[in-house]
Amino acid sequence: MTTYVSRADLSVAEPIRAFAEESLDRHKLDADAFWAGVSAIVHEFAPRNAALLRTRDELQRQIDAFHKEQPGVPDPAAYRAFLTEIGYLAPEPGEVRVTTENVAPEIAQLAGPQLVVPILNARFAINAVNARWGSLYDALYGTDAISQAGELAPGSAYNPKRGAAVIARGREFLDTVAALAGSGTAGSGTAGSGTAGSGTAGSGTASHTGSTGYAIQDGALVVTLADGSNAGLADPTALVGYTGSAEAPETIVLVHHGIHAEILIDRTGPIGSTDTAGIQDIVLEAALTTIMDLEDSVAAVDAEDKALGYRNWRGLMAGTLTEEISKGGKTFTRRMAADRVYTAPDGGTVTLPGRSVLFVRNVGHLMLGDSILDRDGAETPEGIIDAIMTALGSLDDLRGELANSRTPSMYIVKPKMHGPDEAAFTAELFGRVEELLGLPARTLKVGIMDEERRTSANLAASIAAAADRVAFINTGFLDRTGDEIHTSMHAGPFLSKDAIRSAPWLGTYEARNVVIGVASGLDGHAQIGKGMWAMPDLMAAMLEQKIGHVRAGASTAWVPSPTAATLHAIHYHQADAFAARAEVTAAAPVGDSLDTLLQIPLAGAGDLDAETVAAELENSSQSILGYVVRWIDQGIGCSKVPDLRDIALMEDRATLRISAQLLANWLLHGVITEAEIDAALTRCAAVVDRQNASDPLYEKLLGADGATPGLAFTAARRLIVEGAAQPSGYTEPLLHELRRAKKAEQA
Numbered sequence: 001m002t003t004y005v006s007r008a009d010l011s012v013a014e015p016i017r018a019f020a021e022e023s024l025d026r027h028k029l030d031a032d033a034f035w036a037g038v039s040a041i042v043h044e045f046a047p048r049n050a051a052l053l054r055t056r057d058e059l060q061r062q063i064d065a066f067h068k069e070q071p072g073v074p075d076p077a078a079y080r081a082f083l084t085e086i087g088y089l090a091p092e093p094g095e096v097r098v099t100t101e102n103v104a105p106e107i108a109q110l111a112g113p114q115l116v117v118p119i120l121n122a123r124f125a126i127n128a129v130n131a132r133w134g135s136l137y138d139a140l141y142g143t144d145a146i147s148q149a150g151e152l153a154p155g156s157a158y159n160p161k162r163g164a165a166v167i168a169r170g171r172e173f174l175d176t177v178a179a180l181a182g183s184g185t186a187g188s189g190t191a192g193s194g195t196a197g198s199g200t201a202g203s204g205t206a207s208h209t210g211s212t213g214y215a216i217q218d219g220a221l222v223v224t225l226a227d228g229s230n231a232g233l234a235d236p237t238a239l240v241g242y243t244g245s246a247e248a249p250e251t252i253v254l255v256h257h258g259i260h261a262e263i264l265i266d267r268t269g270p271i272g273s274t275d276t277a278g279i280q281d282i283v284l285e286a287a288l289t290t291i292m293d294l295e296d297s298v299a300a301v302d303a304e305d306k307a308l309g310y311r312n313w314r315g316l317m318a319g320t321l322t323e324e325i326s327k328g329g330k331t332f333t334r335r336m337a338a339d340r341v342y343t344a345p346d347g348g349t350v351t352l353p354g355r356s357v358l359f360v361r362n363v364g365h366l367m368l369g370d371s372i373l374d375r376d377g378a379e380t381p382e383g384i385i386d387a388i389m390t391a392l393g394s395l396d397d398l399r400g401e402l403a404n405s406r407t408p409s410m411y412i413v414k415p416k417m418h419g420p421d422e423a424a425f426t427a428e429l430f431g432r433v434e435e436l437l438g439l440p441a442r443t444l445k446v447g448i449m450d451e452e453r454r455t456s457a458n459l460a461a462s463i464a465a466a467a468d469r470v471a472f473i474n475t476g477f478l479d480r481t482g483d484e485i486h487t488s489m490h491a492g493p494f495l496s497k498d499a500i501r502s503a504p505w506l507g508t509y510e511a512r513n514v515v516i517g518v519a520s521g522l523d524g525h526a527q528i529g530k531g532m533w534a535m536p537d538l539m540a541a542m543l544e545q546k547i548g549h550v551r552a553g554a555s556t557a558w559v560p561s562p563t564a565a566t567l568h569a570i571h572y573h574q575a576d577a578f579a580a581r582a583e584v585t586a587a588a589p590v591g592d593s594l595d596t597l598l599q600i601p602l603a604g605a606g607d608l609d610a611e612t613v614a615a616e617l618e619n620s621s622q623s624i625l626g627y628v629v630r631w632i633d634q635g636i637g638c639s640k641v642p643d644l645r646d647i648a649l650m651e652d653r654a655t656l657r658i659s660a661q662l663l664a665n666w667l668l669h670g671v672i673t674e675a676e677i678d679a680a681l682t683r684c685a686a687v688v689d690r691q692n693a694s695d696p697l698y699e700k701l702l703g704a705d706g707a708t709p710g711l712a713f714t715a716a717r718r719l720i721v722e723g724a725a726q727p728s729g730y731t732e733p734l735l736h737e738l739r740r741a742k743k744a745e746q747a
Contacts, residue, residue: 037435041429128287211225238255295415299631447473448473460516483729527555533546616666620660633710674721
């Protein structure tokens, strides 16, 4: 049972009170004034939050009625007129100019990978913070980025042939980021400008391949080549600094497209001793930014869970978060990395950040939570409490050395907003939180996740509603598709998930996000991002495909691990995101793309044959069960879930939403039956049980007798069978209900 204490006219859960008042004491803030201010915000903004949700429901009611009367793909002009009439489509705002100030360069000016990490897991959080830098050699050697077949197989001991392949790839990388004079057409831009060293190694003879030595002479890098001759950098400004002596440097740091790479030299090391130039490793600047997540990747259902997230966030902002790790029979403390200090080419000192710049993702507007009860004893909107408590936790950074923000700003990603009115509400809420904590206006920046259909259709107006706070926009195929299905649930049966990926609206959605973002003036003020690579063990495929996000003009894209961040960083050297953005926006004006965006990806004749339906039902049932069983039984909000082929996929609530909504849609339209759903879930439960057999905490989905559904199985079934009735197709209401029931059962 949650214990509550009275503060102002609120009832505050004890874990939340303890967190808040510890933070207030740290900063010598008056607790009575704070709680009075919290009460004022809650009692003003909670009713307005509820009104926004009623608007969602009313719009959905009218859209449902439209499709029931006119099933199938609607006439584009009539459909657009209808959506305008009911207020789903807002008036175009005219010219939008983002004016956000004091944004860290990693967000506003640079391009690189982004991690999204469940903040309740301190070990994952620290790993992500420290993933600002990652070993290229480890990332290549330890994944399928290098072929794992034949003589290149990793094996149980070090494989020198595999190591040689890694070293060769490393030299190729150096030819890209640090082209040598005479080796190609390296650009002459200024380091950090997005154009430095933008050429690639050409057909000349000067190459890092086979190099035998590296030294600094008169402030310039000198490379001894395989033939014994020396070469310098085609772009001398690409040299940032070094450690050790100039004659025998231990590390050399280079910059290319504004991001860094470090050559580690150790002729006595296990790798360096076998390398002609003594290169022990190449370390890449990787995860420039990380989103610490309180939303889709966590299972935070009560005050205890939320307080843990808030405490971890405060520890990250203070730079003090640690975690005890046991590995290989040894225990050690993992800490956040320090900045990296080098000797500059002119003999001075240069310091580079050692940590990823952190956003925190608050929850959306939908859910109520038990952290704070209002004067009538009712639960309050989680999103409002998140804004207050995460901002309170950020004071260690904002009132300290700005170790995270670099500038006096806090970065909050706000998910699942529906259109400009909800974005404006968020901006106003953030302003009130600033007043509560005595922060300068517009300290709290907002990230607008373009993952709901009404936001996509009104993206320019949504940006305009928070134009002095926007620091991030992005696309997310999974949630966006989940909302696509739910919004048009009654129009007819949808295509399968794979077929939806190739439907016209999706490409338009991805392109519009960049074009509208640039047209709104986000360059120099904010990130434009793309979604997650969901297959953490398939790095070769990621290296082949995810460069598409950079070429699409995205300045960041999500990756599932620090290793993936290191490998994805290669793409930001291979392509200049900002140059690509200029080309994309010139070639893809918004024009009439809204009609394409609004095309509903319904199935046509022959699209849903028996084989397609059976495969989708089986695959979706298995993925739903595999994710939900860990969410409900163990409180794990994001995990690698093996699919039916035992290929591990990153699953969170976004993947759950699309799978559940698709099956709910097919159930509604008679493509599948409830009996078929039950049969598929029962079959797949045995598969999921087998896949989790080595987990000592795992509980079988149908109980020890194989016939008694547990809460996790019940949750999976309800998410499908009751999916059409869930608000916006969200999974949170059912997951929270049953996770709370499980926690009570376990207690």
